[in-house]
Every structure is written in C-alpha cells, then in structure tokens.
Amino acid sequence: MAIASSPGERRAETDLKALSAAVAERFGTALSESSSDKGYVLSLSVNQPECLPSLCRFLFWDRGCSFGGIIAEEHPAHWQLYYPFLLASAGWIEVTLQLPIEVATVPSISSEVHAADWHEREVEDLFGLHFENHPRLGDFILPDQIWQEGINPMRKKFDANQPHFERQPDANWRPLLVVQDPGSFAMPVGPVYEGGIGESLHFLLETVGEDVIRASPRLFYKYRAVEKIAEGRSISDVLLLAERFAATSAFAHSLAFCRAVEKIYAVELPARAAHLRIALCELERLRHHAGAIAAICESTALAVSAAHAAISEEELLRASCVFTGHRYLFGLNVPGGLRRDVELNQCKNLLAAVDNAQAELRVLEDRLRYSSSFLDRLEDVGVIDGDQARDLNLVGPVGRASGLSCDFRKACPYSGYERYQFDVPYESEGDGYARLRVLFAESLQSVKLIHQAIESLEPGPLYVPCEGTTPGAALGWTEAPRGAALHWVSVDETGTVERYRAITPSFNNWLGFHIAAEDFAFQDFPIILATFGLSATECDR
Amino acid sequence: MSFWFLHGLRRGIQSTRYPRTLDSAPGVSPGHPINTEFSSSGDARDAAASCPVDAILADGRMAFVDDGLCIHCQRCRFGIRSPMNWELGYEWTELPPGRKDYETLPSAFSKSLHVMVVDAGDCGACLHEVKQLNNPLYNMHRLGYFFTATPRTADLLLVVGPVSENMRGPLLKTYEAMPDSKRVMAVGTCAITGGVFGRSFMCAGGVGSVLPVDLEVPGNPPPPLAVLHGLLVASGRKVVTIGELVSRRRS
Numbered sequence: 001m002a003i004a005s006s007p008g009e010r011r012a013e014t015d016l017k018a019l020s021a022a023v024a025e026r027f028g029t030a031l032s033e034s035s036s037d038k039g040y041v042l043s044l045s046v047n048q049p050e051c052l053p054s055l056c057r058f059l060f061w062d063r064g065c066s067f068g069g070i071i072a073e074e075h076p077a078h079w080q081l082y083y084p085f086l087l088a089s090a091g092w093i094e095v096t097l098q099l100p101i102e103v104a105t106v107p108s109i110s111s112e113v114h115a116a117d118w119h120e121r122e123v124e125d126l127f128g129l130h131f132e133n134h135p136r137l138g139d140f141i142l143p144d145q146i147w148q149e150g151i152n153p154m155r156k157k158f159d160a161n162q163p164h165f166e167r168q169p170d171a172n173w174r175p176l177l178v179v180q181d182p183g184s185f186a187m188p189v190g191p192v193y194e195g196g197i198g199e200s201l202h203f204l205l206e207t208v209g210e211d212v213i214r215a216s217p218r219l220f221y222k223y224r225a226v227e228k229i230a231e232g233r234s235i236s237d238v239l240l241l242a243e244r245f246a247a248t249s250a251f252a253h254s255l256a257f258c259r260a261v262e263k264i265y266a267v268e269l270p271a272r273a274a275h276l277r278i279a280l281c282e283l284e285r286l287r288h289h290a291g292a293i294a295a296i297c298e299s300t301a302l303a304v305s306a307a308h309a310a311i312s313e314e315e316l317l318r319a320s321c322v323f324t325g326h327r328y329l330f331g332l333n334v335p336g337g338l339r340r341d342v343e344l345n346q347c348k349n350l351l352a353a354v355d356n357a358q359a360e361l362r363v364l365e366d367r368l369r370y371s372s373s374f375l376d377r378l379e380d381v382g383v384i385d386g387d388q389a390r391d392l393n394l395v396g397p398v399g400r401a402s403g404l405s406c407d408f409r410k411a412c413p414y415s416g417y418e419r420y421q422f423d424v425p426y427e428s429e430g431d432g433y434a435r436l437r438v439l440f441a442e443s444l445q446s447v448k449l450i451h452q453a454i455e456s457l458e459p460g461p462l463y464v465p466c467e468g469t470t471p472g473a474a475l476g477w478t479e480a481p482r483g484a485a486l487h488w489v490s491v492d493e494t495g496t497v498e499r500y501r502a503i504t505p506s507f508n509n510w511l512g513f514h515i516a517a518e519d520f521a522f523q524d525f526p527i528i529l530a531t532f533g534l535s536a537t538e539c540d541r
Numbered sequence: 542m543s544f545w546f547l548h549g550l551r552r553g554i555q556s557t558r559y560p561r562t563l564d565s566a567p568g569v570s571p572g573h574p575i576n577t578e579f580s581s582s583g584d585a586r587d588a589a590a591s592c593p594v595d596a597i598l599a600d601g602r603m604a605f606v607d608d609g610l611c612i613h614c615q616r617c618r619f620g621i622r623s624p625m626n627w628e629l630g631y632e633w634t635e636l637p638p639g640r641k642d643y644e645t646l647p648s649a650f651s652k653s654l655h656v657m658v659v660d661a662g663d664c665g666a667c668l669h670e671v672k673q674l675n676n677p678l679y680n681m682h683r684l685g686y687f688f689t690a691t692p693r694t695a696d697l698l699l700v701v702g703p704v705s706e707n708m709r710g711p712l713l714k715t716y717e718a719m720p721d722s723k724r725v726m727a728v729g730t731c732a733i734t735g736g737v738f739g740r741s742f743m744c745a746g747g748v749g750s751v752l753p754v755d756l757e758v759p760g761n762p763p764p765p766l767a768v769l770h771g772l773l774v775a776s777g778r779k780v781v782t783i784g785e786l787v788s789r790r791r792s
Binding site: 142143146153158159160161162163164191192193197198199200220221222223224225226228229236237240241244245246247248250291294302304305307308310311313314317318319320321322325326327328330331339340367370371535537538540 | 544545546548549552555566567568569570571593612613614615616618619620658659660661662663664665666668669670671672673675676677678688690692702703705706707708710711715736737738739740741742743744745761762764
C-alpha cells in the first residue's frame, strides 16, 4: 500500500509569494492583492468580473489548488462572493468578488472548475443570483414539485420563522431523463426506502432492464435551512446547530465552527484543550469508519462481518459516552476550548477501548481479505479514476481512494496536528475495495493519533473566554470523517451571527456519485452507495 | 469461507438481556436531567437560565425538566455551580401532552411488530440509534420486531427528525399507505418538538403538527434501548408511565 505524508500529485509550489507574483503578472489590474494572517492567506479581490473564470481556472488547474466552495453574502448595498482555494502546505487563497446589489448575474466558473457546479446551483436557488452560462440552474434545493422558482429563502428580506404557504408548485413537473431509448425506463428509489433505515433521498435509476445506465441522486429532502435560521442568533445558539445538523460527524463540524469563532476573536487555545480536541476528533473518525465498514459488509450481505464491525462501532459509541457523557460527542466543544475535563482513569479506559477496536478491525480486515465472494463484489465496482476525482475535487476517503491524498490535517494543520506523527493512507484504484482499504488504514492511524494525544495531555486549563465586540468573519476548517469541512462565520459587534455557511464533505462528494454509478448491474447499487459512505443530512444541512 | 461460520460461533451470544433484566453496561445510555430540588431558588433560576432551549422551568426551589424539549447539551450539568440531577436509564417513553393513555395494539402484535421508519429530516443520530437495534448487541429480532421495507405491512410508524418541508409529503403518503390498526411513534427531541431546528419555513417543528402521535421517545438522540422501550410499550409489553410527566409539558 502506498503511503504519502505529503500530497504527491501536486506541483511543487509551496510559496504563496510566488503564486501571488504569478497571478499579478498574468492578471495585472483585474485584481487587487493583499496578504494577511502571517502570510497564510492571500486575498485576491476581482475588479473585473469577467476575469473570474480564468482566474479560477489558473488557480485550480495550472497551480493545483483545491477548490473550497462558494460563500455568498448579501450586504445592504452589495453582493459578496468568496471562493476559497487551498494551496496545500502553503495556505489559503481567498478570491473575492463584489457586485452591486442590483446586479443579478454572476459569471459562472463551473465550466472551468467543475467542482463548483452544485455550489452555483445552490446559490442560484437560495439567493436568486443567476450564473451566466451555467448549463443547468433551478430545481435544486427547493424542488419544483412543491416550491415555485422565485422563492429565495437566503435573502435577508425573507422571513424564515413563519411557515411559507404561498406556493404555486409546478403541477407538470417531471424528472429530467437522459436515457430515452425504446425499452428504457426510469426507476425511482426513495425518498423512503430500505424500510426507512437509509436516509431520505431519492435516486432515479435510468435502466434498460438489468443494467443501470445512470443513477442521479436527488437530495435536499432533509433541508432544514440551518444556514438561514442561524442568522440573527447568538454564537452559542448557532453552535448547537453546527453540532446537530450532521450528528455522525458532530465533533468535527462543531470544531470547525469553534475555530472560525476563535479566529474572529483571536483567541489562543490552551494546550490541553488542543490535544483533547484531537483525541476526540480521532475517536469520532474511528467510530465513523467502523460504522462505514459495517455498512459495506452489510451491503454485500456478509452478515457475520457486518455484525463484527457493528459491535465494534457500538462499543466505541459506549466508550465515547463513558469518556464524555454523550454517545455522539455533543455539547463538548465551545469557542475557546472544551466544556468538560477528563480524568486519568477515563483516559485509560478510552485507550483500552480503542485498542480493542483496533484489534477487532485488524482481525476483520484479515478475514475479509481472504473472502473471495466478498472481494468479487467490491473490486472494480464504482470506479472513479484519479483525473475524475481531481476534476470534481472529491475529498475524504473517497478522494483518497482515487489517489488524491489531500488531507486538511497535513495540508493546513489545525489544532496542533503538525506536531503529530501520522500518515495519510491513500490508494490509486478508486474502486469500492480501495475505499474499504482506505477506511481500514485510516482507522489504524486514528488509533495512533488518540494514543499520542492522550499521552501529550498536560494538566492545565481547558477553556479560555472567547468573546469580544469586534465584528468580523473567518473561515474554520477541519478534516471531518468524510472529508474536508469548511465553516464560514460572520458576526457583528454584539456577537450575533450574520452569516453562517457550512461547506460539507458530503456535499462535495455527492457531486461525484453519478460517475461511480454509471453502467453497473442493479445489485451493485447498494454496494456503490455503501462504499461512498455519504450522508444526506450532512449534504442537506 | 467456512471461517466466517466458526468466527460467528466463537464470539458467542452478545445480545443484551433487556427487557428480561435491566442492562446497565457503561455507556449504554447518556442519561437525562430530571426534576431537581435545589437549596435556593437562585440555583433553580440559574439552572433554568443555563438551558438554551427553555426546557427547564424554575418554580421556587424546584427546577422541572421538559423531556420533549431537552436536547442533552449538558449545559445544566457541566460548567454550572449547582448542576441538575442527572439520571441514567432509558425507559423514557411517554405520552404526548393532552393524551390520557395509550391504546395498545391488539395482542397479536405483542410478539410480532413490523416497524416502518421514516427519516423526516433527522440529523443522523436518532436514525443511527434506531439502526443499532439491528446489530447483535440489541438484536430486536429476538423479540419479534422487524423493520419493514414497505408501509403496506407496517404496524408502527417510527418517525425521526423535525419533519422538513420537503419530507412532509412523503411522510403523509407513508402514513396513509399503512393499514389499520396503526400507531405513530415520534423518536427524538426533534421529532417531538422540533429540537434545535424549531419551527420555521422549512421545519414543521415536530411530527405532532403533521400526524396524530401516540407515543414519544425523548432524547437527543435516545439511546437504542430507549427506542426499544418505545417498541415494547407500543406492542403492549411494557406500560407507559402516566402521571406528572404527561400533564406538565408546555402547560
């Protein structure tokens, strides 16, 4: 197995200064540049909107930056769009575009950076901004069956607290079919399926019988408008939302939110809190991966192995509960540190539990490796090659199984990860089995990290007050169990959240799902779905 | 491949003995805050003020907890001078406010209950805990309970999540497709009152505003055994506790 400690496929450019010079030479007066945060952030403000696509193309393709997402903000007199890009091991490039409020058209970057496709569709649906030359807008988060176009809930004037019944749904709405040959038909699956034990989402399987040509997921059945209802609430209330919109990666998301707030108020975290946060992050990753492995085993109907992994997962849930008081690590993170401390014997119990889980997972991996009927169902199923993964900027274990070794813990370390010894395992085949191997290898690294974190715990404070009266905005990031998570928080002088934006790994990776689910046999569908291990709630928010 | 058979045998029976005996393995439940008598009314008011969702009502020296609103954030437990009493356990199933009793399903269902689960915008935790009932540690099949793939054969509709606007239609259709006699169980704080998502243009704020709810399992999320207790109550093998729990909420 190949292991790289630093991203291998990227250009050897680690200096934002060199990038800044190259951008200045190429784009000249179309941009104004500034650098901040000890040289870790390069801000590029676009003066001529028509330059935006070529700038994004230059950063993404020519310089090998990863695309973060799109953050739209409505201000009284102008629109502000942020496009964060990450240059691994160097820092963030924040591309900003400002437009007068009366302008309703933005140049689309989707044709240059395909990963921006869904981001632009989301902004169009929720803000009503039109993206020029985007191939398919409308009918995304608010489905046209029940919401007509023109309702833009993220606009400031929209009242989110009241039910919105003034709707004229499109009675003639029909799903978009791509395969229209004689004999072909579309099979709808969901939103209530698998006895409801699966999350609510809908698939349209376009098929000619046994073989499925295309599977298009339709998400946002679970859209709860977390970003909208967060507006106008206090930081401690939004923290509850950040932690509860996707519970299976609650700690990672609340951590990204807390880090954004800590950045706004320039709070230095106590060492004990930083180490304990890493231990908890990795505990969550280990538990998530055990669950994901159980789901893969179950999708192939290998019941004993599924039971084996499920027991490990439940034991980790119980260990989390004993360690922190909550099975899903709710209520621990708070801007400025952690809410409760742990004692030495609790740490010992936790280490015993994760060691046990590691031993169990090792046994399971060995057994699975020799189960030919199991491997037959995973190998060469749901393949995404490295170019496709790069094209759509896939993140997390899915991206790493296709050779993208980008991991925020290495590429832009947070919470002190730079002081830890660990590897980022990756594979290159990009099939279901590669994704399973990445999950196993990552869980072993997590166990290693938990040990290091617990050993580095020194007595000391766990919390420093984190409040202030300065308005500001900041980006917080973590490597959640499913991949890169970015949280953008903007607060005013009273500490009220004006804009909250969560860019989640599931949102990024669902965009790539249709590539894996193309031309496959019907019975492989659950397997492709399980090896992707995506969450609908994390995507929908 | 025969090693899987031996592997399974070697691990032996791992299932909990609940409901025959109470399971008190560490970590099986996070517990919940219970009504607390403080030494001063100031402490009770502090406890109520620490709650971000107004689930605690201070009345003199007493602080009452509304399970249907509590989101288990533990702010009344840690980082506060006098914390609320915290009780482990998981037999939390209760009646919705205003209901006097639960009409048990006919006795034929007591050892054969088919459960239809609908995820109506849940954060993943409640759904995950419900799913855990299928794993060997809880193994609800031994009690004759099954998750069913279609509403046509379902006896109990188990709803998690605050009912997002986009799921309202599918939820109603599922309910209508179920044959009589059917019962509805709301699992988790979000399904009971909307939880942190509350009531908004996208959230109905609980299953109760869409469907008639027969039983509620509070918790954020309720641990698997709490959900199992709900199923036992629904099928008539346990009785729901009636009393102060019922009348208090949202009065």
